[in-house]
Amino acid sequence: MTPPPAQGPAELVSQGPFDLVVTGCDAVLTHDSEGEVSFVEDASVLVRDGVVVAVTDAARTAALEAAGLAARERVEGRGTVALPGLVNCHTHTPMVALRGIAEDLPAEEWFNDWIWPIESQLTERVVELGARLACAEMIRGGVTTFADHYFAMDTVAAVTEETGLRAVLGQAYFSSQGAEGRAASLDFALRQRGAAGGRITTCLAPHAPYTVDPDDLAATAELAREHGLLVHIHAAENRAQTDNSLARHGRTPLEILARAGLMDGELLIAHATGLDPARDLPVLRGATGRVAVACAPRGYLKFGWDTTPVRALRDAGIPVGLATDGAASNNTLDVWESMTLTALVQKYVTRDPSWLTARQALHHATVQSARAVGLGERIGSIAPGRRADLVLVDLTGPHTQPVHDLAATLVHSARSADVRTTIVEGRVLMRDRRLLTVDVPSAVSELAELLPALVDRSHGRRIQEYEA
Numbered sequence: 074m075t076p077p078p079a080q081g082p083a084e085l086v087s088q089g090p091f092d093l094v095v096t097g098c099d100a101v102l103t104h105d106s107e108g109e110v111s112f113v114e115d116a117s118v119l120v121r122d123g124v125v126v127a128v129t130d131a132a133r134t135a136a137l138e139a140a141g142l143a144a145r146e147r148v149e150g151r152g153t154v155a156l157p158g159l160v161n162c163h164t165h166t167p168m169v170a171l172r173g174i175a176e177d178l179p180a181e182e183w184f185n186d187w188i189w190p191i192e193s194q195l196t197e198r199v200v201e202l203g204a205r206l207a208c209a210e211m212i213r214g215g216v217t218t219f220a221d222h223y224f225a226m227d228t229v230a231a232v233t234e235e236t237g238l239r240a241v242l243g244q245a246y247f248s249s250q251g252a253e254g255r256a257a258s259l260d261f262a263l264r265q266r267g268a269a270g271g272r273i274t275t276c277l278a279p280h281a282p283y284t285v286d287p288d289d290l291a292a293t294a295e296l297a298r299e300h301g302l303l304v305h306i307h308a309a310e311n312r313a314q315t316d317n318s319l320a321r322h323g324r325t326p327l328e329i330l331a332r333a334g335l336m337d338g339e340l341l342i343a344h345a346t347g348l349d350p351a352r353d354l355p356v357l358r359g360a361t362g363r364v365a366v367a368c369a370p371r372g373y374l375k376f377g378w379d380t381t382p383v384r385a386l387r388d389a390g391i392p393v394g395l396a397t398d399g400a401a402s403n404n405t406l407d408v409w410e411s412m413t414l415t416a417l418v419q420k421y422v423t424r425d426p427s428w429l430t431a432r433q434a435l436h437h438a439t440v441q442s443a444r445a446v447g448l449g450e451r452i453g454s455i456a457p458g459r460r461a462d463l464v465l466v467d468l469t470g471p472h473t474q475p476v477h478d479l480a481a482t483l484v485h486s487a488r489s490a491d492v493r494t495t496i497v498e499g500r501v502l503m504r505d506r507r508l509l510t511v512d513v514p515s516a517v518s519e520l521a522e523l524l525p526a527l528v529d530r531s532h533g534r535r536i537q538e539y540e541a
Contacts, residue, residue, distance in 0.1 A: 098150035123498035158217025158462035160442035163367035166207035168399030209511040214489035234269035243278025276303035290333035309347040336360035365445035367396040394445030409489035431480040
């Protein structure tokens, strides 16, 4: 997106009051012409019609005030750094209801004996309450956009609209559902695309190559091309999945996706920790569409898996966005933690302390995450013409002082609890840590009443069979 030409103070003011002005930030994280992270010190952000109009330094802000700057709402940014809102590139928000339900288990047992039998008993009300708590958690953690891949997604869409967040939503399906599952995913995507005043975009959401057969994947690729939809899918979640796929089909999961035509369009792959470098990296380099990967490092550590090979993917030109996965496996929807862990784990696996740097981690958390979910032209940076999705991070605490390197402080010292204010499309969803769009106590209370029936596995059934 080419930013609009810069306007002078008098011209900006003459166009009428701003909807929102965030003033006096210690710094605003921006991106230079090459997309690299930079900071504007002692700055303000001006918003009109949900869009950033300008990022100004102290001198220009003073000139605007002198010219008669008016705003319907002001937010004081003193003591904070303004960042683009974080993006959770892969989650299952209603699974907040299952947080901590099955711990310290291998993936096969976790899925087959616990999660899928419980999920077979999900009700729309549980989905709604879980999604509502998830949205509250993400708002408090500085997430302004999330990509969700689950069931009963009309309910999640309604919660998204209610809470004010931005989302990329897909109705999950399996081949065991027959053609109806794929049709329902498409129906949802077409009905809800552009909902919530444009804050909801949609995708097709086949579960994975081991639960969706090649014919269904090929049909999905054709539907995605026909309707201009992103496809969001799990693939190569661990090395065992890749080995099993090679033994059964003679192809890796990513090769199956490519053969189905999914890499000719927009594709978001969750995890790819089991990627086979020799076979899969050439496939990714040869993709004619826009392919990205979502990395959720905390869950991989819990399951004892390898991690997403971020460096190899970067060298192949593949954006890597940050994610948490669902709270049933990850226990948290804290993308801030995902950013920190990504930086640390990549240093460990590459045995290179100079990579991934704090600035690179911030790039993954902002620009690359926005690209990964197909919104790279709308969000991911605080710049004229971009949607006004931003968060204010309080750096006055003892654990963030002194600040010698602002990028390092944000990645390695700050925490999600330091997010003071969260704004989506110019609307304040949390101010000074007070949620404005979600009633958490009532959701927690009602969900507690529903949990005993939900987690009683004596009545559940496996909706699939997970094989590593």
